[in-house]
Every structure is written in C-alpha cells, then in structure tokens.
Amino acid sequence: MSPKPNVSEMRTKQIIEAAIAVFAKKGFARATMEDVANEVSINKATIYNYFDGKDALILAVAGEILSRELGDLQAACDMPGTATERLNAFYETLTVKEADVLFLMPILYEFYALGLRRDDVRTILADFLSQSVSRLEAIIQAGVEDGEFGPVDARKAAQALTALIDGIVLQWIYTSEKVDINVQLRYSIQFVLQGLVNYKEEAA
Amino acid sequence: MSPKPNVSEMRTKQIIEAAIAVFAKKGFARATMEDVANEVSINKATIYNYFDGKDALILAVAGEILSRELGDLQAACDMPGTATERLNAFYETLTVKEADVLFLMPILYEFYALGLRRDDVRTILADFLSQSVSRLEAIIQAGVEDGEFGPVDARKAAQALTALIDGIVLQWIYTSEKVDINVQLRYSIQFVLQGLVNYKEEAA
Amino acid sequence: MSPKPNVSEMRTKQIIEAAIAVFAKKGFARATMEDVANEVSINKATIYNYFDGKDALILAVAGEILSRELGDLQAACDMPGTATERLNAFYETLTVKEADVLFLMPILYEFYALGLRRDDVRTILADFLSQSVSRLEAIIQAGVEDGEFGPVDARKAAQALTALIDGIVLQWIYTSEKVDINVQLRYSIQFVLQGLVNYKEEAA
Amino acid sequence: MSPKPNVSEMRTKQIIEAAIAVFAKKGFARATMEDVANEVSINKATIYNYFDGKDALILAVAGEILSRELGDLQAACDMPGTATERLNAFYETLTVKEADVLFLMPILYEFYALGLRRDDVRTILADFLSQSVSRLEAIIQAGVEDGEFGPVDARKAAQALTALIDGIVLQWIYTSEKVDINVQLRYSIQFVLQGLVNYKEEAA
DNA sequence: GATGAATGAGGTTTCATTCAT
DNA sequence: TATGAATGAAACCTCATTCAT
Incomplete structure (x- = not known):
C-alpha cells in the first residue's frame, strides 16, 4: 500500500502520528508537509520515502484513526x-x-x-x-x-x-x-x- | 456582516450562489476565487468588491446554507x-x-x-x-x-x-x-x- | 494556443525573447522560470499568465527560433x-x-x-x-x-x-x-x- | 578518467550501459540516478562508488558512445x-x-x-x-x-x-x-x- | 563494496490578493 | 463598479548526494 516496503515501520508510525497532530490542528489544506516533518524532527523530503505524497499521507491517517x-x-x-x-x-x-x-x-x-x-x-x-x-x-x-x-x-x-x-x-x-x-x-x-x-x- | 453595504445585492447573491456550487464540487481549499468568478462570468478581482476575501466568502456561504x-x-x-x-x-x-x-x-x-x-x-x-x-x-x-x-x-x-x-x-x-x-x-x-x-x- | 488570449502580446514576446537568452545560456533543464522572469524583470508567476508552463514556453521558443x-x-x-x-x-x-x-x-x-x-x-x-x-x-x-x-x-x-x-x-x-x-x-x-x-x- | 580505479570494471560497464538506456529514453535532465540504479538492480548510492556524480556519468557515457x-x-x-x-x-x-x-x-x-x-x-x-x-x-x-x-x-x-x-x-x-x-x-x-x-x- | 535512510537545495506551479485604469 | 495584469508567498515534490552500517 502506501507505506513503501523495506522501510522502517517505526518511522512510518511516527509520521502518521505527527500528521494526525498537525492535521487536527490546522486542517488538511493548511497543514504542510514541512509541519509534519518538523513534528517528527526530520526533513520534509524524508516523508516521501514513506508516503507517496500528501494525499497518501491523508489516506494513511484516515486508516489509522478509523481503525x-x-x-x-x-x-x-x-x-x-x-x-x-x-x-x-x-x-x-x-x-x-x-x-x-x-x-x-x-x-x-x-x-x-x-x-x-x-x-x-x-x-x-x-x-x-x-x-x-x-x-x-x-x-x-x-x-x-x-x-x-x-x-x-x-x-x-x-x-x-x-x-x-x-x-x-x-x-x-x-x-x-x-x-x-x-x-x-x-x-x-x-x-x-x-x-x-x-x-x-x-x-x- | 461580510457583504459590504451600498453594493448591488444581486451581485452579492450571485457570488454566494456560485461559491456554493464551486465549494461543493471542489472543497474550500481547492476551489479558487477564479473558479467562483468564472461561475458568475465576472473577473476574479470583482469578488473583492463584495467580500473581504476568501474567508469572508466562506463565512457568507455558511450563513446562507445554514439559514x-x-x-x-x-x-x-x-x-x-x-x-x-x-x-x-x-x-x-x-x-x-x-x-x-x-x-x-x-x-x-x-x-x-x-x-x-x-x-x-x-x-x-x-x-x-x-x-x-x-x-x-x-x-x-x-x-x-x-x-x-x-x-x-x-x-x-x-x-x-x-x-x-x-x-x-x-x-x-x-x-x-x-x-x-x-x-x-x-x-x-x-x-x-x-x-x-x-x-x-x-x-x- | 499556448499564449493565452486577452493578454499583452508585447509581454508574450518579451518573455519568449528572454527565454531564448536564458535557454541558450543554461539549457532547458538548468534554466529556471525565475531566470526567465528576472531577464524581463517581472515576477516568476507572471509568466504563467502567458504560458501554461515551462514545457509550453519551450515549445513557443522552438516555434519562434525555427520560424x-x-x-x-x-x-x-x-x-x-x-x-x-x-x-x-x-x-x-x-x-x-x-x-x-x-x-x-x-x-x-x-x-x-x-x-x-x-x-x-x-x-x-x-x-x-x-x-x-x-x-x-x-x-x-x-x-x-x-x-x-x-x-x-x-x-x-x-x-x-x-x-x-x-x-x-x-x-x-x-x-x-x-x-x-x-x-x-x-x-x-x-x-x-x-x-x-x-x-x-x-x-x- | 571518470571511473575510479581499483573497482570492478564489470560493474562500471553495467552502469554505463544502464545509463545509456536510461538517458536515451528520458534525457539527461529527467533521468535520475535512481533510474540508472534500478536498471542495474543496484542501489542508487552504489553508483557513487564508480562515478563521481551524474556529470561524470554523463561524460563517461559520452566517451563510450562516441568511441x-x-x-x-x-x-x-x-x-x-x-x-x-x-x-x-x-x-x-x-x-x-x-x-x-x-x-x-x-x-x-x-x-x-x-x-x-x-x-x-x-x-x-x-x-x-x-x-x-x-x-x-x-x-x-x-x-x-x-x-x-x-x-x-x-x-x-x-x-x-x-x-x-x-x-x-x-x-x-x-x-x-x-x-x-x-x-x-x-x-x-x-x-x-x-x-x-x-x-x-x-x-x- | 553495497545499501537503507536521510537531507539540503531548489524548481515548478498555484493563488489570494492588490492596483492602476 | 469592473478588470487585466501583476505579484509575493508558499506548497508540493524531486533528486543528487552523503553517510553510517
């Protein structure tokens, strides 16, 4: 699925967690990938190693929250x-x-x-x-x-x-x-x- | 309220109507002021004669829909x-x-x-x-x-x-x-x- | 076609001219839209009022040069x-x-x-x-x-x-x-x- | 020359071959080091053991093709x-x-x-x-x-x-x-x- | 030698907003 | 009032490159 294989699961979870926090506070549109990255103290670009893009991240967050x-x-x-x-x-x-x-x-x-x-x-x-x-x-x-x-x-x-x-x-x-x-x-x-x-x- | 006084009310309503249509279709974030303007066949800048900005327009739409x-x-x-x-x-x-x-x-x-x-x-x-x-x-x-x-x-x-x-x-x-x-x-x-x-x- | 209607032709030509200069010097890939804009002393975003994007600009330049x-x-x-x-x-x-x-x-x-x-x-x-x-x-x-x-x-x-x-x-x-x-x-x-x-x- | 000494020549050739294929298909600018690496089924970083960077790789490809x-x-x-x-x-x-x-x-x-x-x-x-x-x-x-x-x-x-x-x-x-x-x-x-x-x- | 992971440095593009006419 | 034109400010995304293991 969205999270790419062969890549630390912990990081994936960290990012989702950060995204939840940022999205909750700012909304999808105003929240930036950089906001999310800052929340995890990683570089913006790193997120793209774990998710295909903002849409994919949003989808992953949806999955996480609903489950x-x-x-x-x-x-x-x-x-x-x-x-x-x-x-x-x-x-x-x-x-x-x-x-x-x-x-x-x-x-x-x-x-x-x-x-x-x-x-x-x-x-x-x-x-x-x-x-x-x-x-x-x-x-x-x-x-x-x-x-x-x-x-x-x-x-x-x-x-x-x-x-x-x-x-x-x-x-x-x-x-x-x-x-x-x-x-x-x-x-x-x-x-x-x-x-x-x-x-x-x-x-x- | 948001719509400025002394300005054609018809135009104001047209814009709100257009905004409803555009917002419904694209969502607030993806809908652009130009989308709305196109829907009324007016220039983007004209909207600013009737509303203070996108946020004000959204608020006006909220008022309209809820009422x-x-x-x-x-x-x-x-x-x-x-x-x-x-x-x-x-x-x-x-x-x-x-x-x-x-x-x-x-x-x-x-x-x-x-x-x-x-x-x-x-x-x-x-x-x-x-x-x-x-x-x-x-x-x-x-x-x-x-x-x-x-x-x-x-x-x-x-x-x-x-x-x-x-x-x-x-x-x-x-x-x-x-x-x-x-x-x-x-x-x-x-x-x-x-x-x-x-x-x-x-x-x- | 690419140059949008209703928009100053002079500006369109200026941009193409600038693009020729910049592309010739740096190549398509290394030349940036900002380089081109600077050459005309306009804002980067303005170019997008005249061309759909870099690809369109390149095409326009091709047309100009070849003609x-x-x-x-x-x-x-x-x-x-x-x-x-x-x-x-x-x-x-x-x-x-x-x-x-x-x-x-x-x-x-x-x-x-x-x-x-x-x-x-x-x-x-x-x-x-x-x-x-x-x-x-x-x-x-x-x-x-x-x-x-x-x-x-x-x-x-x-x-x-x-x-x-x-x-x-x-x-x-x-x-x-x-x-x-x-x-x-x-x-x-x-x-x-x-x-x-x-x-x-x-x-x- | 570009290829570093003391390094498997076969690998070097593989990479050049892959680069030729990728460059031909996508052009220098759009072809990525990862594209090349994928073509050889090696990791992107490995290329840097054989070439100083993309420019060096391009040069090596030039040499190969022309010869x-x-x-x-x-x-x-x-x-x-x-x-x-x-x-x-x-x-x-x-x-x-x-x-x-x-x-x-x-x-x-x-x-x-x-x-x-x-x-x-x-x-x-x-x-x-x-x-x-x-x-x-x-x-x-x-x-x-x-x-x-x-x-x-x-x-x-x-x-x-x-x-x-x-x-x-x-x-x-x-x-x-x-x-x-x-x-x-x-x-x-x-x-x-x-x-x-x-x-x-x-x-x- | 090989690689998974990370990143810094942009580049393209979008858009709300302004302003002279 | 209306608009063509312009722009500043970002945002998303890409990628060559580095580095610890």
Missing part, C-alpha cells in the same frame, strides 16, 4: 455482560476519552467531506461506518436472542444507535450550552434502549 | 397538525429534497471541521444547531402539552431527535448497502417517536 | 538572380549572422534531442526541416528548368544540400581547427553545386 | 578494397544498424547541446568529430593517390562527407515522408563521390 475508533467499539463488543451493559460500556469509553475524541473531530469531519470527493477516502469511510454498525448489531442481536430486548430488527436498530451517537457527538462539540456530554448521551441512549426493550412490532 | 436548512425546519414547525404529523412532515422534506441535501453535504462537513478552527464559523454553526434543536423542541413541547407524547424533557428529546437525523444522513451518504433513506429514516424516527409516546419517567 | 531560421531561407528564395546566386546568398547569411547562429545552436540541438521525446516538439521540427528542404528545392528546380543545373532530382538534391549545411554547422561549432566557416562552407557547397551542374544521370 | 561510433568508422577504414568500396561499406553499416543509431540519437544531440556548455564534453566531442573526419580523410586520400578520385583536398572533402552524413541522419530521423534512409543516403553520397571522381580544380 482506532473501531478498536474501541470492538473492545466493548468483546466484554462480558449483558447487551445493555456492553452498550453502556461503549458509550462510556466515549466520555472517558473525551479529550481524544474532541481532538480528532476536526479530522473526522474533514474525512467526511473529503470522502465525498475522493474515492479512496470514501471507501475507507464506508467500510468504517459499516463495521461500526455491525459491531453494535452483534450486541443488539445478542440482546434480542437473550430476550433482553424486544424482537427488533437488530441491523436497523444498530444503525439508529450509531446515527444517534454520531449526531450527539456533533452537538456536544458545537453546543454552547455546556451540556454534560455524559448526561445527554446517557439520556439519548436510554431512550433508544428503552425502545429496544419495550419494542412491540409497532415500527415500519 | 436555508433552518428554513426547511421552520416550515415544518409552522405547519398545522399534530406534533407527530409535523415531525413527519419535516423528515419528509429531507427525502424529497434528497438531491439538494446530498449536494450540500460536502460543504456542511467542511463547515463542521472548519468551525473547530475558526471562531466566526463556530459561532454560526453553534447557533444553527441550537436553533435546529429549538425548533424541534417547540414541536415536541406542544406534543407533550397536548398529551400526544409522554412527559418527556422536550429539549433533551429534541436534541436526541436532531442527533439521530444528523447521524442518519451521514450513514445514508456513506452506506454502501443502498438503503432506502426513506425507510431507514422512518424506522429510526418512529423508534424515537414511540419512545416519546410511551415515555414513563424511566430515563435519567 | 526565424526559415525566414532567412525564405529571404534568399525571394531574391532575384540565378539559382546559383540565390543559393550563395543563402549561405552567406549564415556566415554574416555567425554570432546569432552560434548563439542559437545549443538550443537547436536540445530541440533535436527533445523532439525525439516530445511529440509537440517533434511536429514543429519535422515541419521546419521539411520546409527548409522545400525552399531549397524550389531554387534548385528553377535552376534545372533554366538549364543552369543538370537534370537532377530537385527534392533529393535539396535534401542533400540541407543535410550538408546542417552538418557543416555542427563541424564549424565543434571543430578545434579554427577553420574559416566561410571557406569550408563555400568549398562544400561548390562541391555540390558542381555536382548539380555536371549532373549526368549517373546516381542511383 | 563506439568511431569504431564503426574505423572498421570501414580497415577493410580491404578501393576507396569507393570502403566508403560504401561505411554508410551501409549505418543502415544496417538503423535501430541502434535511432536509439542513440537523442543522447547524441543532447551531447551536442551540452558540449556547448561543458568543456569536458566539448573536448570529447571535438575530438570525436575530428577523428571521424580523419578516418574518412585517410580513405579519400588513398583514393586520390590511387587515381580513383580527382586531385581533391582530401581533408576538405572528408569534412564535406562527414557533414553530409550527419545532416542526412538528422533528416532521416525527423522527416515525415518516410524516405528510405538507404536510398537517400546512397543518392547523396554518390553525389559527392561523383564530385570526387570528376573533380577538376573548380572549387575554391
């Missing part, structure tokens, strides 16, 4: 406990890692914008979103099978839950009323969980 | 009918104007990213989000007062609903499974509406 | 007098404009090399060479018809004469024995002219 | 037979090795251009041209002494012949009328040979 996010979700999946407990565990990681999440949001939204113009970015994002839903779906499905939830369509419910969380994060970031993210998130999700539990075939 | 979106929501608010009917009416405008929404999403996400770095953009976005919630809150509050919904916290419910819609739009854009946005949207919102109706003080 | 050379040849064609006189007139311009010719040779040879790799350059060169031959052919043909020369194949003879001149210029430039170009040129061409005059169907 | 060309000419000189036969033999090698000649022309013309700017290249080229003429001169002189040719100035005639061949090759490469090089070459040279034979003190 991290997925990792958090996967961790929640892998926990023991009831479906409800596992869902709660997941959104709690969000609030616990509040600083990290906030830090990455500018990049994430740029990816969302960029993905609508670059196919390579779009692919990686579509895959990420799809997998996010699948993770939640697995948990919900387990809850349905255990009788913990009503007989909901697990995939649709997972999509709704994913959407809800994404939307809440956006509000959280932009809301001036310094709402406690924890409270709002808990409230909203309970709302849906309650729907899951009480579900009685009413929805389309 | 349009709010307009749609306001229209739903102003409709006659029950709360449920009005909520349904709103999300149906989304699906009806599908093409427009899709077209503007790249810009919108860039705004979300940009707002985290530019205070003027942030202000306008925060205001937009806050007002979006308020519009929905008004409807929900009416529903609560009419006994159509349970005794929910109307603001929190509105926030949840707003978040849900934003999140679904994201999925819609990126999901490869060519889910019918209509179906998914309807399903998810029913989910919440059902929660509103059956609400019984359980949530935090 | 000048053709002009010299055409002038000889248009002279009054016998075929022999006109041929003599032509090669005398070479020696008269010795300094100019020497000055342009580095560029010309780079064109010959470049034309083997770039189709646009090749086209312009092939056309130039073909027209050079045609000009001489016209003179020779006139000489044949006037009985001044024997019944030679005018085109082939013109090709031979063109080749001879090109080759002599090369020797002239590189020969260390500071041969008088005038003498050598005269000798060689007389050699061919004599062949033209005495021609008796012997060649293949 | 090959001279070799062809020398072979014709060394043949048995009359002067005319030997001259014919020489130009026939040109047509026989058509592919090779065509392949090397881009390099050769770049040398001609480069030699006007670099003294080391100029020296090697001047020497080559001078020796080329000398080889032909020897043949012609023999022809004169044998009474095969008229009492021409052998050196001047050799210069004319050399020039003619160089010029024809140029036409050959660039001419769009897909002239058979063989025919044109034969015609032109016969033209001169005929002049040699019939020579009667008429030229300057």
Whole structure:
C-alpha cells in the first residue's frame, strides 16, 4: 500500500502520528508537509520515502484513526455482560476519552467531506461506518436472542444507535450550552434502549 | 456582516450562489476565487468588491446554507397538525429534497471541521444547531402539552431527535448497502417517536 | 494556443525573447522560470499568465527560433538572380549572422534531442526541416528548368544540400581547427553545386 | 578518467550501459540516478562508488558512445578494397544498424547541446568529430593517390562527407515522408563521390 | 563494496490578493 | 463598479548526494 516496503515501520508510525497532530490542528489544506516533518524532527523530503505524497499521507491517517475508533467499539463488543451493559460500556469509553475524541473531530469531519470527493477516502469511510454498525448489531442481536430486548430488527436498530451517537457527538462539540456530554448521551441512549426493550412490532 | 453595504445585492447573491456550487464540487481549499468568478462570468478581482476575501466568502456561504436548512425546519414547525404529523412532515422534506441535501453535504462537513478552527464559523454553526434543536423542541413541547407524547424533557428529546437525523444522513451518504433513506429514516424516527409516546419517567 | 488570449502580446514576446537568452545560456533543464522572469524583470508567476508552463514556453521558443531560421531561407528564395546566386546568398547569411547562429545552436540541438521525446516538439521540427528542404528545392528546380543545373532530382538534391549545411554547422561549432566557416562552407557547397551542374544521370 | 580505479570494471560497464538506456529514453535532465540504479538492480548510492556524480556519468557515457561510433568508422577504414568500396561499406553499416543509431540519437544531440556548455564534453566531442573526419580523410586520400578520385583536398572533402552524413541522419530521423534512409543516403553520397571522381580544380 | 535512510537545495506551479485604469 | 495584469508567498515534490552500517 502506501507505506513503501523495506522501510522502517517505526518511522512510518511516527509520521502518521505527527500528521494526525498537525492535521487536527490546522486542517488538511493548511497543514504542510514541512509541519509534519518538523513534528517528527526530520526533513520534509524524508516523508516521501514513506508516503507517496500528501494525499497518501491523508489516506494513511484516515486508516489509522478509523481503525482506532473501531478498536474501541470492538473492545466493548468483546466484554462480558449483558447487551445493555456492553452498550453502556461503549458509550462510556466515549466520555472517558473525551479529550481524544474532541481532538480528532476536526479530522473526522474533514474525512467526511473529503470522502465525498475522493474515492479512496470514501471507501475507507464506508467500510468504517459499516463495521461500526455491525459491531453494535452483534450486541443488539445478542440482546434480542437473550430476550433482553424486544424482537427488533437488530441491523436497523444498530444503525439508529450509531446515527444517534454520531449526531450527539456533533452537538456536544458545537453546543454552547455546556451540556454534560455524559448526561445527554446517557439520556439519548436510554431512550433508544428503552425502545429496544419495550419494542412491540409497532415500527415500519 | 461580510457583504459590504451600498453594493448591488444581486451581485452579492450571485457570488454566494456560485461559491456554493464551486465549494461543493471542489472543497474550500481547492476551489479558487477564479473558479467562483468564472461561475458568475465576472473577473476574479470583482469578488473583492463584495467580500473581504476568501474567508469572508466562506463565512457568507455558511450563513446562507445554514439559514436555508433552518428554513426547511421552520416550515415544518409552522405547519398545522399534530406534533407527530409535523415531525413527519419535516423528515419528509429531507427525502424529497434528497438531491439538494446530498449536494450540500460536502460543504456542511467542511463547515463542521472548519468551525473547530475558526471562531466566526463556530459561532454560526453553534447557533444553527441550537436553533435546529429549538425548533424541534417547540414541536415536541406542544406534543407533550397536548398529551400526544409522554412527559418527556422536550429539549433533551429534541436534541436526541436532531442527533439521530444528523447521524442518519451521514450513514445514508456513506452506506454502501443502498438503503432506502426513506425507510431507514422512518424506522429510526418512529423508534424515537414511540419512545416519546410511551415515555414513563424511566430515563435519567 | 499556448499564449493565452486577452493578454499583452508585447509581454508574450518579451518573455519568449528572454527565454531564448536564458535557454541558450543554461539549457532547458538548468534554466529556471525565475531566470526567465528576472531577464524581463517581472515576477516568476507572471509568466504563467502567458504560458501554461515551462514545457509550453519551450515549445513557443522552438516555434519562434525555427520560424526565424526559415525566414532567412525564405529571404534568399525571394531574391532575384540565378539559382546559383540565390543559393550563395543563402549561405552567406549564415556566415554574416555567425554570432546569432552560434548563439542559437545549443538550443537547436536540445530541440533535436527533445523532439525525439516530445511529440509537440517533434511536429514543429519535422515541419521546419521539411520546409527548409522545400525552399531549397524550389531554387534548385528553377535552376534545372533554366538549364543552369543538370537534370537532377530537385527534392533529393535539396535534401542533400540541407543535410550538408546542417552538418557543416555542427563541424564549424565543434571543430578545434579554427577553420574559416566561410571557406569550408563555400568549398562544400561548390562541391555540390558542381555536382548539380555536371549532373549526368549517373546516381542511383 | 571518470571511473575510479581499483573497482570492478564489470560493474562500471553495467552502469554505463544502464545509463545509456536510461538517458536515451528520458534525457539527461529527467533521468535520475535512481533510474540508472534500478536498471542495474543496484542501489542508487552504489553508483557513487564508480562515478563521481551524474556529470561524470554523463561524460563517461559520452566517451563510450562516441568511441563506439568511431569504431564503426574505423572498421570501414580497415577493410580491404578501393576507396569507393570502403566508403560504401561505411554508410551501409549505418543502415544496417538503423535501430541502434535511432536509439542513440537523442543522447547524441543532447551531447551536442551540452558540449556547448561543458568543456569536458566539448573536448570529447571535438575530438570525436575530428577523428571521424580523419578516418574518412585517410580513405579519400588513398583514393586520390590511387587515381580513383580527382586531385581533391582530401581533408576538405572528408569534412564535406562527414557533414553530409550527419545532416542526412538528422533528416532521416525527423522527416515525415518516410524516405528510405538507404536510398537517400546512397543518392547523396554518390553525389559527392561523383564530385570526387570528376573533380577538376573548380572549387575554391 | 553495497545499501537503507536521510537531507539540503531548489524548481515548478498555484493563488489570494492588490492596483492602476 | 469592473478588470487585466501583476505579484509575493508558499506548497508540493524531486533528486543528487552523503553517510553510517
């Protein structure tokens, strides 16, 4: 792929890490290759030994960030406990890692914008979103099978839950009323969980 | 505001319209002032008679787009009918104007990213989000007062609903499974509406 | 074509002139756009208002130089007098404009090399060479018809004469024995002219 | 010379060979040391064990190519037979090795251009041209002494012949009328040979 | 002798912005 | 108000070259 073979993996990771920091702070367009290089204390040109160019670096950053996010979700999946407990565990990681999440949001939204113009970015994002839903779906499905939830369509419910969380994060970031993210998130999700539990075939 | 006084308003609007088209297609960074000028068939330099520069133009575009979106929501608010009917009416405008929404999403996400770095953009976005919630809150509050919904916290419910819609739009854009946005949207919102109706003080 | 419309022709010519000087001195590769700009005392970026890039500039220079050379040849064609006189007139311009010719040779040879790799350059060169031959052919043909020369194949003879001149210029430039170009040129061409005059169907 | 002593000669030759291929294809400026290295499947840095740098490599390539060309000419000189036969033999090698000649022309013309700017290249080229003429001169002189040719100035005639061949090759490469090089070459040279034979003190 | 890695020094090109007309 | 022309400031990227191993 983008990182060339035969080249130190450590350096590759350093560069990606630096790029994340720089991109988050300045945005893709204003961040320069030199900014990134300075962050690692290497020469600008060295980056080109590891990535084909700025676009490739951006793509690598996208891959890294999204796989991290997925990792958090996967961790929640892998926990023991009831479906409800596992869902709660997941959104709690969000609030616990509040600083990290906030830090990455500018990049994430740029990816969302960029993905609508670059196919390579779009692919990686579509895959990420799809997998996010699948993770939640697995948990919900387990809850349905255990009788913990009503007989909901697990995939649709997972999509709704994913959407809800994404939307809440956006509000959280932009809301001036310094709402406690924890409270709002808990409230909203309970709302849906309650729907899951009480579900009685009413929805389309 | 940004547009200077005493200057043809029509020209100002033309430029904003052109900028929307160009920004949507190329993104803020890659779109050039010349691109915008060409779209209006005027000279690049002329734009500077109407806007202080690219940043000001971007801000003006943000204002325009967001006020349009709010307009749609306001229209739903102003409709006659029950709360449920009005909520349904709103999300149906989304699906009806599908093409427009899709077209503007790249810009919108860039705004979300940009707002985290530019205070003027942030202000306008925060205001937009806050007002979006308020519009929905008004409807929900009416529903609560009419006994159509349970005794929910109307603001929190509105926030949840707003978040849900934003999140679904994201999925819609990126999901490869060519889910019918209509179906998914309807399903998810029913989910919440059902929660509103059956609400019984359980949530935090 | 390359020079954009609506833009001062004088400036375009200035730039080409400057480019000729710079390219001749440094070669295409080592000459920078900034060198050219400095020669005209304008900003580097301004060149891009007149030419699409370095390649386009090189092509424009090729066109300019070759059309000048053709002009010299055409002038000889248009002279009054016998075929022999006109041929003599032509090669005398070479020696008269010795300094100019020497000055342009580095560029010309780079064109010959470049034309083997770039189709646009090749086209312009092939056309130039073909027209050079045609000009001489016209003179020779006139000489044949006037009985001044024997019944030679005018085109082939013109090709031979063109080749001879090109080759002599090369020797002239590189020969260390500071041969008088005038003498050598005269000798060689007389050699061919004599062949033209005495021609008796012997060649293949 | 350029290649450092005490170093595998085979490697040196490999590199020169690779450089010829790469330079011919891309030109001196666009060809990179890495291109050359890749062609030999060695590391870029290794080349610096054999040559002082790119300029030295170019010079070595010049030496190699020119000495090959001279070799062809020398072979014709060394043949048995009359002067005319030997001259014919020489130009026939040109047509026989058509592919090779065509392949090397881009390099050769770049040398001609480069030699006007670099003294080391100029020296090697001047020497080559001078020796080329000398080889032909020897043949012609023999022809004169044998009474095969008229009492021409052998050196001047050799210069004319050399020039003619160089010029024809140029036409050959660039001419769009897909002239058979063989025919044109034969015609032109016969033209001169005929002049040699019939020579009667008429030229300057 | 060979190479993976790094870099310094540009070079081309782009563009927001200015300004005289 | 409109614009043709110009420009300063970068940004991306390339590459010959060096050096420790």
